[in-house]
Amino acid sequence: MPGAEPGPAFGKPLASRTTAIPGVLLFDLPVHGDNRGWFKENWQREKMLALGLPDFSPVQNNISFNELAGTTRGIHAEPWDKFISVATGRVFGAWVDLRQGPSFGSVFTAVLDASTAIFIPRGVGNAFQTLEDGTAYSYLVNAHWSAGAPYTFLNLADPTAAIDWPIPLDRAEMSEKDRDHPFLPQVVPMLPRKTLVLGANGQLGLALRKIYVGDPTVEFATRTELDLAGPAPFADTDFSAYGTIINAAAYTSVDAAETSAGRAAAWAVNASAVAALAVHCTAHRITLVHISSDYVFDGSVALHTEDEPLSPLGVYGQSKAAGDAAASTVPAHYIVRTSWVVGGGGNFVATMASLAERGISPRVVNDQHGRLTFTQDIAAAILHLLKTGAPHGTYNVSSSGPVQSWADIAADVFELLGRPRSSVVGVGAADYLAGRDSGAGGQEPTAPRPVHSALALEKIEATGFLAPPAAQRLAEYLRERTRP
Template identity: 55%
Template sequence: MAELAVSPTGIPGLLVVSLPVHGDERGWFKENWQRARMVAAGLPDFAPVQHSVASNGPVGVTRGFHAEPWDKFVSLVHGKAFGAWVDLREGPTFGAVHTQALDEGTAVFVPRGVANSYQTLTEDVVYSYLVNDHWSPEASYTMLNLADPTVGIDWPVPLEQAVVSAKDRDHPFLADVTPVPPRRALVLGAGGQLGKALLAALPGAQGLGHQDLDLADPDAVAAFDFSGVEVVLNAAAFTAVDAAETPQGRREAWATNATGVAALARAAVQHGLTLVHYSSDYVFDGTQEVYDEEDPLAPLGVYGASKAAGDLAVSLTPRHYLIRTSWVVGEGRNFVATMADLAARGVVPAVVADQVGRLTFTADLAAATTHLLTTGAPYGTYDVTSTGKPCSWADVAREVYQHLGADPATVSDTTTEAYTAAAASSGPVAPRPARSVLSLERITTTGFTPTDQTAALSAYLAARAGTSEEQA
């Protein structure tokens, strides 16, 4: 009896599954779909929602080629068949072919956009199909002619002797097939620091701003058309941590960071989306030396509490990457840009020295995101920051001053308590975690290497200076 095994083919994502079949004089039994074991063996956790069964009577019944708009797990309940698959997806493997003998002990996982065809080799063949979207008469299929000479399938039963529908005989040849485009990636919060970096790292992604989809409106999220979307990257958030301590700000923070994210998580479940969500060190209280992904949430303020609530909602979606980060620096307003402006104006600042963490550059966050999405890394929570020795805000300020030719000694240390007391005259000041150092062990075990924060800071300041010179 064969062991359960999942084997790749020459078509990316097309997988052959060897199924153990247990038999005796009474007949046989197999686990046709066993999620936990099959996923552990290498099958995607594709979340099937419909099971269909097709019966074919005579030898030589030939169906296809059909590239369907969903993922498909096909196996035989009875009989033997010959399977052929052609990659009709846009990309370098367009036109790639795989053929496979099928019986009760062999199944095939067919990714969206790969055309499948089956020819019966015995009478009364029964096929079983699991798909991760509900069949609809409006569903769009991409077809290929069974007799295409450029594909060159060596059919066991010649097509002139096979049982083929008139429709399947009239499909276009490969030269006339329009490749199946990849499903879209949506970037929410496209105008922000991280959103801009994600759009740069994900060619073809669609960026949505607040005016396109208001995350604070659950009804708008529920009504949004996610058809043709595969991944949603949520870089939208209410990030005004001090304003969140006001009555109005509290409502806005919870509406966007918690209620809106919960609505997005529901949509991800409903539409089978992969949800990438970005969170913050503010979900922790800052009392530990280092935080990892499994540490309990303990936010100090309203912003952190609203982000923690959103994290919990995201963690319940089957396909999610929850990426926690800290001290984000990108294109737009941020601490490093502020210090650079102060250095250019000759300001002598007092900067908090008792909050410790690491910088994170949006290009690194975007690179980590694409790494997780393209390598098939396990779903779950990942901490992502730059590497290097943890430092304080005052240390970062001095580094900025030195890099720009200003005297780093003019940056003096202050405490969180003194900063809060001075800023309180302008309104509420949110509590900040004293330590925001996140463990990078989990993300590095996937093969991703974050950037050293000192090197990244130098590159950021150099690029910013170059941009300023061009604009001048």
């Protein structure tokens, strides 16, 4: 067996290197020493983040002491990330990708001493063989150890991995469990952490169901299954199972939100529940996708950019703005801001189509302006942001094309359904509301609306996502609606 080797190399600069396994990073660590011994910064968040180390938020530090050279442990893939280093001695490390995907079975090996460390993502099998007596193997992990956690194992002697162990396995110190692990053809790959869609039966939820159809890693929760208006909506949710949560749930009754009961419900769903969700997503390193609204603005500018200060007018907009603020505290977040949403179920376009088909000539507001946003495009934009790993932050998403008034859109609907555009009578919002009171006599009060709701799209387009024109999507929607 190899004898003791000189200590770690002194004076190497901190550096990182990619490896044959995606996400596995090898680090050179600066070690400072003299006649008394040596010192190193084993893990340094700020410097290592700058070199590509994920901000993996370790919560537990484990040390494996190995008395004899030739001690061999692994190959174990755990459902958490690890930052591995050697405190004393040297090891031959071997890592095999056991995650589902094209890199399944990829192998990387390296010798680690005190001047080297490696980051191993969730699902990559970890093994090592000590090259010196009295070796201490240390690792930071970002989840608390649990005997019930789902592990994936591979036999140390797997012929496909074909790891060239410095000390043959028949002469190595090994446990019986490690000797009996399955070979690669029998290994069930570790699936990625799942995606959870909240509000799965809403307009956007239905579009997300279509875009994720058949994907076993995506789960859907309806209001019946997870009611965000409840006092503790996430009490029974195991957040460790999820890598992404898409919050498509919202209280959207804009006028009802101005009532006493509606105000409480709007704040419970749109603000308080989002704040609780943000805490859990931060603690479990979950990517949060949260849906925002043009109602977080007062509409005083013609085109809203992502960095415009929030200025909501009514209770609905105020509760949504509060939810946006909470969602933005999650380190990995996408706030997807939309306007004038059209999808399955009740919406403005469906209402206008019904009036056109019944021969009714409506009065429609002509001094509020924006663009329609079709839920299939919101769903596609969400998938695009997640798949491309776009920088986290807020993104406006709507259909492209010219800005229109509600009356313009209603006239488009009538024309596409074979009715004259003149059937739609455009009126100012003040005139439209003149016949309504402010809530007396059993009527709901009318919430204030932003005059301008159009969203600037340059930021999302810079990531490579281009939504089709609203006119195209409107024609497709109406054709689909009338299809037998």
